[in-house]
Amino acid sequence: MKSNNFIRLSAVVALFLTASVTNAQDSVVKEPTVKLSYYSVNNTIPYLLVKTQFKEGKKYTPAANISVQVNMDGDSTEVNLLGKFTTNENGEAKLILPVSSQSLWNSASQHHFKATASGKNFESTETELGITKSKISIDTSSDSGTKSVTAIVSEFKDGEWFPAKDVELKIGISRLNSLLPVGDEETYTTDSSGTVTAEFKKDSMPGDAKGNIILLVKADDNEFYGNISAEKSVPWGVYKKYESNFNKRSLFATRFRSPVWLIAMAYSIIAGVWGVLIYLIFQIIKIRKLRKIAA
Amino acid sequence: MENLHQLTAEKITRDLYPQKFGKRGMIWTATLAVICLIGAFAYYRQLKNGLVVTNMGDYVSWGIYISNFVFFVAISLVGSLVTAIFRLGNVTWSTPLTRIAEIIAVSAILFASLIIIVDMGRPERLLNLFSHGRLQSPIVWDVVVISTYLLISILLLYLPLLPDLKIMNQQKDTNPKWANKIYTFLGSFWKGNKEQKKINKKAVILLSITIIPVAFCIHTVTSWLFATTYRPGWDSTNFGAYFVSGAFLVGSGAVVVAMYMFRRFYKLEKYITESHFDHMGKALVLLALLYLYFNVNEYLVPAFKMKKPEEAHLSNLFAGEFAPMFWFAILVGMIIPILIVINRKGRKPLPMFIAGIMVVIGAWFKRYLIVTPTLLHPFLPMHDAPEKFKHYFPSWEEWAIAMGSLAGALLIITLFVRIFPIIPIHETIEENEIK
Numbered sequence: 001m002k003s004n005n006f007i008r009l010s011a012v013v014a015l016f017l018t019a020s021v022t023n024a025q026d027s028v029v030k031e032p033t034v035k036l037s038y039y040s041v042n043n044t045i046p047y048l049l050v051k052t053q054f055k056e057g058k059k060y061t062p063a064a065n066i067s068v069q070v071n072m073d074g075d076s077t078e079v080n081l082l083g084k085f086t087t088n089e090n091g092e093a094k095l096i097l098p099v100s101s102q103s104l105w106n107s108a109s110q111h112h113f114k115a116t117a118s119g120k121n122f123e124s125t126e127t128e129l130g131i132t133k134s135k136i137s138i139d140t141s142s143d144s145g146t147k148s149v150t151a152i153v154s155e156f157k158d159g160e161w162f163p164a165k166d167v168e169l170k171i172g173i174s175r176l177n178s179l180l181p182v183g184d185e186e187t188y189t190t191d192s193s194g195t196v197t198a199e200f201k202k203d204s205m206p207g208d209a210k211g212n213i214i215l216l217v218k219a220d221d222n223e224f225y226g227n228i229s230a231e232k233s234v235p236w237g238v239y240k241k242y243e244s245n246f247n248k249r250s251l252f253a254t255r256f257r258s259p260v261w262l263i264a265m266a267y268s269i270i271a272g273v274w275g276v277l278i279y280l281i282f283q284i285i286k287i288r289k290l291r292k293i294a295a
Numbered sequence: 296m297e298n299l300h301q302l303t304a305e306k307i308t309r310d311l312y313p314q315k316f317g318k319r320g321m322i323w324t325a326t327l328a329v330i331c332l333i334g335a336f337a338y339y340r341q342l343k344n345g346l347v348v349t350n351m352g353d354y355v356s357w358g359i360y361i362s363n364f365v366f367f368v369a370i371s372l373v374g375s376l377v378t379a380i381f382r383l384g385n386v387t388w389s390t391p392l393t394r395i396a397e398i399i400a401v402s403a404i405l406f407a408s409l410i411i412i413v414d415m416g417r418p419e420r421l422l423n424l425f426s427h428g429r430l431q432s433p434i435v436w437d438v439v440v441i442s443t444y445l446l447i448s449i450l451l452l453y454l455p456l457l458p459d460l461k462i463m464n465q466q467k468d469t470n471p472k473w474a475n476k477i478y479t480f481l482g483s484f485w486k487g488n489k490e491q492k493k494i495n496k497k498a499v500i501l502l503s504i505t506i507i508p509v510a511f512c513i514h515t516v517t518s519w520l521f522a523t524t525y526r527p528g529w530d531s532t533n534f535g536a537y538f539v540s541g542a543f544l545v546g547s548g549a550v551v552v553a554m555y556m557f558r559r560f561y562k563l564e565k566y567i568t569e570s571h572f573d574h575m576g577k578a579l580v581l582l583a584l585l586y587l588y589f590n591v592n593e594y595l596v597p598a599f600k601m602k603k604p605e606e607a608h609l610s611n612l613f614a615g616e617f618a619p620m621f622w623f624a625i626l627v628g629m630i631i632p633i634l635i636v637i638n639r640k641g642r643k644p645l646p647m648f649i650a651g652i653m654v655v656i657g658a659w660f661k662r663y664l665i666v667t668p669t670l671l672h673p674f675l676p677m678h679d680a681p682e683k684f685k686h687y688f689p690s691w692e693e694w695a696i697a698m699g700s701l702a703g704a705l706l707i708i709t710l711f712v713r714i715f716p717i718i719p720i721h722e723t724i725e726e727n728e729i730k
Contacts, residue, residue: 255429266430273443276505280450283498287457287491291484 030054032063034117034127036070038226043135047096052087052117052125062091066119070095072104073112079104082113109133109156129226132156134164136217136230140200147200147236149182151217153190155225163194167219171198173205174214174231180205182215200236207237302565304724308462311716311723313474314561320709327706334699337692338413346416348692353677355670355687360414362662363697366545367407367704368441368517369538369658373546374400374448375510379503388574390726391566391718395553397452398717399546402707404445404513406700413696433519444513447506454499457485458492458721474714514538521665527608528669531597537589541658544582548632548654551575553708555648557717566718569643576642579650583633590625608672616686617668620660628657 033053040046052066070082082101087093097105105111110132118124133156141148149171154161167190172179180202188196207213213236218229249257302310316324341348351358377396381389412418428435460482467475485491518538521529531537554575558567597605598613612621632650635641641650667687677684689697711717 251431253431255427255431258430262430266436270439270443273505273509276501277443277446277450280454280498280501283494284454287494288484290488290490290494291486293488293490294486 030056032122032125034115034125036113036115036127036129038129038131040228042230045097047094050093050115052091063122064089064091066117066122068093068115068117071114072101131226132224134225134228136228138215138217138230138232140234148197149200149215150195150197153194165190165192165194169196169217169219171217173202174216179216205237206240209239211235211237211239213237307724308720311718311720313714313716324709327702330702331699331706334696337695340692348690350687350690352684354673354684355667357666357670358687359689359693359697360410362666363700364407364410365517365662366659367403368514369542369545370549371400371403372510372514372542373550375506376543376546377550378451379506382503388571390722392550394717394719396550398708398711399549400448401452402704404448406704408441410700433516433523436516437520440513440516444509447502447509451502451506454495455719457482457495458487459716459719461485461487462720477714511539514542526669526674527605527672533592537593540586540589544586545655545658547579547582548651551647551651555644572644572647573642576636576647580633580636583629587629604674608668611668617664621664624657624661624664627653628661
């Protein structure tokens with residue numbers, strides 16, 4: 001009986017230890033991942049962005065110096081090969097579609113990309129992406145003080161452009177590293193004619209020297225079209241001359257630009273106190289000179 | 296000084312004349328010197344290797360050095376309280392305490408200046424404060440006000456010393472040669488004639504008036520180093536008054552401790568009497584209550600509102616990592632001394648000494664609590680900050696330098712007492728004659 005208990009206890013301990021070791025191993029597993037994104041800006045030559053990462057639990061860390069090969073519409077011939085490259089320190093690489101792939105690109109309205117990544121401690125990993133050629137065109141109108149932006153999304157099918165409906169778009173003004181929505185909505189969805197109109201409510205936005213601002217319409221990570229965007233410059237902004245306050249007197253300015261009130265206050269206090277101290281030092285000198293007078 | 300009127304001028308001079316160190320004095324001085332040397336070695340290591348030897352980092356960039364600096368600045372304020380405020384208020388009982396207070400002030404402010412240079416890491420960069428300093432910066436105000444206060448304190452120590460230097464110069468035969476050189480250099484010109492006395496008296500009154508606003512400035516400006524930021528625990532309009540009241544308390548505590556030590560080891564019972572302890576005790580209770588009042592303001596009002604950025608800081612103080620130190624500082628630094636000293640029996644020398652020690656130790660930890668916990672809770676925490684940024688405990692080098700500076704301040708006081716009379720001889724004789 002005792003022997004049986006010992007065996008059971010040992011089995012439980014062994015099971016526990018095995019589970020612990022397995023868990024411990026699981027917790028350090030780094031799963032290699034590759035992400036492939038398609039970008040088309042202003043209907044010009046598209047490019048692909050490849051991102052190699054390690055997945056640890058829910059956290060992603062960049063995998064640098066990973067070799068990546070990208071093919072389009074198969075991998076049987078050299079024409080299908082778009083390029084071979086290595087990811088940078090952020091695990092990223094950008095591939096502009098080469099001239100050699102132009103005929104293959106023009107031959108169809110839909111394309112299929114495949115990225116294969118491998119490297120040190122990074123097992124060979126593949127990812128695929130299919131896109132339909134598409135474009136965004138922007139039109140603007142200004143009627144009795146009301147400005148509006150109209151975006152039309154079209155997809156390429158059988159050699160012709162057709163409206164693309166139900167595409168979620170962001171319509172805004174291009175600012176530094178961000179997009180400022182032109183109206184109250186964050187996103188807009190195209191109707192059956194592939195069109196969406198947004199009212200422009202951001203008057204008096206700072207523009208360039210001519211008062212031009214850049215309108216930007218984009219679809220992010222669309223299931224069929226990838227990342228597509230279009231820009232248009234419109235004279236709806238205002239020119240704001242930059243006025244540097246670097247040389248103005250302030251509490252935050254350089255040492256020679258202290259506020260006058262501070263200089264006056266500080267130096268009058270310093271002069272007052274040190275005036276007394278200098279006077280007292282002269283008094284000590286005076287006491288020294290009086291040494292010849294007897295007590 | 297109830298029985299002083301029975302004493303002759305010779306007896307007073309003999310009693311108050313600087314004495315050679317006894318065995319205990321030698322051990323005390325040697326111990327302080329050794330602690331200073333260890334501190335100097337630690338500073339050498341810091342100079343050689345850089346601030347990397349400390350445990351300061353991106354979060355706690357002000358550690359034990361700055362809390363020590365604030366402590367020194369605080370303690371130095373007692374010079375203005377006992378010497379100036381009491382003098383201008385015609386408080387005659389404070390005469391034996393003035394020089395004790397002034398030498399504490401001078402040594403403390405001297406080491407406050409040194410410890411701030413230690414904190415800079417690169418001492419030669421002190422010059423940058425003058426060549427590149429901005430008048431808009433409270434750090435520049437602090438440099439100006441500390442150097443001003445140091446000079447005023449030295450003058451306030453020196454000018455009342457002149458009549459005593461005459462007495463020392465009259466007893467050249469009994470003095471060591473090296474001491475005679477000091478006395479001659481500092482006071483051979485003092486003849487005690489009417490004109491000299493008149494100028495000296497006027498100068499001391501002028502200094503007493505000048506030192507009060509400068510003393511308030513020094514600690515208010517030090518508080519502004521913190522209060523001009525938005526950080527939880529520092530962003531307070533109460534800080535100037537809070538710092539000044541705390542400074543008067545710790546300075547008084549230090550004077551009480553020094554009074555007890557000098558009275559006991561230099562046998563000055565006739566000069567520093569129980570009545571002096573009683574008076575200082577009353578002052579101590581008043582100052583402790585005042586400081587407690589400012590503490591209630593400082594912590595209760597933000598705790599009542601519990602703004603989000605303050606929450607982590609206050610919770611950490613009241614019930615978190617720093618709670619034992621916080622409640623120790625409140626209880627030992629304020630409440631228990633009040634309970635001891637508020638009683639007439641508590642204002643006897645020994646209980647007063649114990650209360651004084653508690654006030655000083657509590658005050659040191661209070662300064663640590665003002666500086667460190669706030670830095671551990673930055674207003675804009677870093678993304679993915681390493682765990683070690685979130686905790687701070689000084690390295691041995693930091694402890695050695697901080698303790699070395701405290702020992703250095705005590706060493707200056709000890710050496711001063713060896714050379715100069717710690718109770719003004721001439722003033723005591725004059726007051727005795729008037730009585």
